[in-house]
Amino acid sequence: MAGEMPLLNIYCATIFQHRQDFLIRNTDYNVIKLQTTKSLREDGSAIFEVPELEDETVASKIEVLFADVPVIAKYRKKLVNLKWAHTSSNGVNFLMDSFEKDEPFPQFTLTKTPGSLNALHTTEYVIGHIIANERQFFQAKESQRKSKWDRAIYASGRSLSSLSIGILGVGKIGQKLAKICKEFGMTVWGLTRRKYTAEDGCPHIDFYRTQERLSDLLENCDYICSILPSTPQTRDMLSGDVLKSCKNKKSVFINVGRGDVVDEQSIVHAINNGWLSGAVLDVFRTEPLPAASRLWSLPGVTVTPHVSGWSLGPSHTENIMRCFMDKIQCYVEGLPLKDVLDWSQGY
Numbered sequence: 001m002a003g004e005m006p007l008l009n010i011y012c013a014t015i016f017q018h019r020q021d022f023l024i025r026n027t028d029y030n031v032i033k034l035q036t037t038k039s040l041r042e043d044g045s046a047i048f049e050v051p052e053l054e055d056e057t058v059a060s061k062i063e064v065l066f067a068d069v070p071v072i073a074k075y076r077k078k079l080v081n082l083k084w085a086h087t088s089s090n091g092v093n094f095l096m097d098s099f100e101k102d103e104p105f106p107q108f109t110l111t112k113t114p115g116s117l118n119a120l121h122t123t124e125y126v127i128g129h130i131i132a133n134e135r136q137f138f139q140a141k142e143s144q145r146k147s148k149w150d151r152a153i154y155a156s157g158r159s160l161s162s163l164s165i166g167i168l169g170v171g172k173i174g175q176k177l178a179k180i181c182k183e184f185g186m187t188v189w190g191l192t193r194r195k196y197t198a199e200d201g202c203p204h205i206d207f208y209r210t211q212e213r214l215s216d217l218l219e220n221c222d223y224i225c226s227i228l229p230s231t232p233q234t235r236d237m238l239s240g241d242v243l244k245s246c247k248n249k250k251s252v253f254i255n256v257g258r259g260d261v262v263d264e265q266s267i268v269h270a271i272n273n274g275w276l277s278g279a280v281l282d283v284f285r286t287e288p289l290p291a292a293s294r295l296w297s298l299p300g301v302t303v304t305p306h307v308s309g310w311s312l313g314p315s316h317t318e319n320i321m322r323c324f325m326d327k328i329q330c331y332v333e334g335l336p337l338k339d340v341l342d343w344s345q346g347y
Contacts (some may be wrong), residue, residue: 009308013050013067022321033096044288053078073098082108084331088320093230093258096346105343111327117307117319119176122256125308126225129280133252134158160294161185166221169257170202178204189217218245223252229347230258238262243270250277256308259284268294282308298316
C-alpha cells in the first residue's frame with residue numbers, strides 16, 4: 001500500500017531506557033527492546049549483559065541494532081547478519097580494544113553520534129573550568145567555608161583575552177571550542193594530523209601545528225586541551241617528559257578526549273616538577289579511576305567522571321535520537337549513512 005513504512009525491525013540494547021522509549025514514541029518502525037543490564041566488578045569496571053543476545057537464534061535475526069559500545073564489543077561475533085549498528089556514543093575505543101591482533105574488522109557498518117551534538121556541552125565544561133581557575137572560584141568557596149573575607153586570592157586573576165589555548169584535535173568539538181575561545185579573545189593553537197594554515201583551516205584557529213612540532217604548541221599555551229581520540233598514533237603522545245615543554249607557561253592541562261593520551265605518572269611528574277600548574281581530568285586510562293590513584297588528592301588536579309559531553313537532559317536525548325532517526329531514513333532509502341566509523345582509523 002502506497003505510503004506505508006517499510007518493514008524494519010530495530011533492535012535496541014542500551015541501558016538508557018529513555019532513549020529507546022523516545023524512539024518507540026516517535027517512529028513507526030518496529031522497535032524491539034532487548035533487556036540490557038550493567039553491573040560493576042570489584043575493581044569498578046562495568047559488565048554489560050544482554051541475555052537475549054546469548055541466544056544465537058535471536059542474535060542472527062538482527063539486521064539493525066541501536067546499542068551501547070560495550071554491548072557491540074561483547075556480542076559482535078554473534079551478530080552474524082548485522083548490517084548496521086549505531087551507538088549514541090562518540091568514542092568507540094572500548095570496541096576497538098576488543099579486537100585481537102590481526103583480527104579482521106566486522107563487515108557491518110557502525111555509525112556514531114557526531115561530535116557536534118556533544119560539542120557545546122564539552123565546550124562549556126572546558127570554558128567553565130578555565131574561568132573557574134582564573135577567577136579563583138574554588139578558592140572563593142573555601143574562603144566562604146572558613147567565613148574568611150580574602151580579596152588577595154583574586155589578585156592574580158587573568159582575563160581570558162590575555163591567554164592562549166592549545167587544542168589537541170580539531171574535529172567538530174575542537175572547532176566549537178576554538179570558536180568560543182576566540183569570542184573571549186583568546187589566542188588559539190590547534191594540533192592536527194596534516195598541515196593547515198590560518199587561511200585554509202578553521203577560521204577560529206590562529207596557529208596550526210602537527211605532532212612533529214607539538215613542542216611549539218606546548219611552549220606557547222597557557223591551557224592545553226586534549227580532545228584526541230584513542231588511536232595508535234595518539235596513545236601516550238604526552239607521556240614521558242613531553243610536558244616539560246609547558247614549564248615556561250606552567251600550563252593547565254585539560255583532558256576531555258581519551259585517557260590514554262598520557263599516563264598517570266607523567267601528569268603527576270609534570271605537576272610535581274612545576275611544568276604544569278594544574279590539570280582538569282575527565283577521562284582516564286582506567287575508568288572508573290581507581291580509589292588508590294594519586295590524582296584524586298594531588299594539589300591542582302580536578303577529577304570528574306567522564307561527563308564533559310554527557311547529559312541525560314530531554315533536549316540532549318532528543319537531539320541524539322533525532323540524529324539516529326535521520327540515519328534510519330537514509331538506511332531505508334538506500335542513501336549513504338553519515339558519521340560512519342572508519343575501522344582502520346578507530347574513529
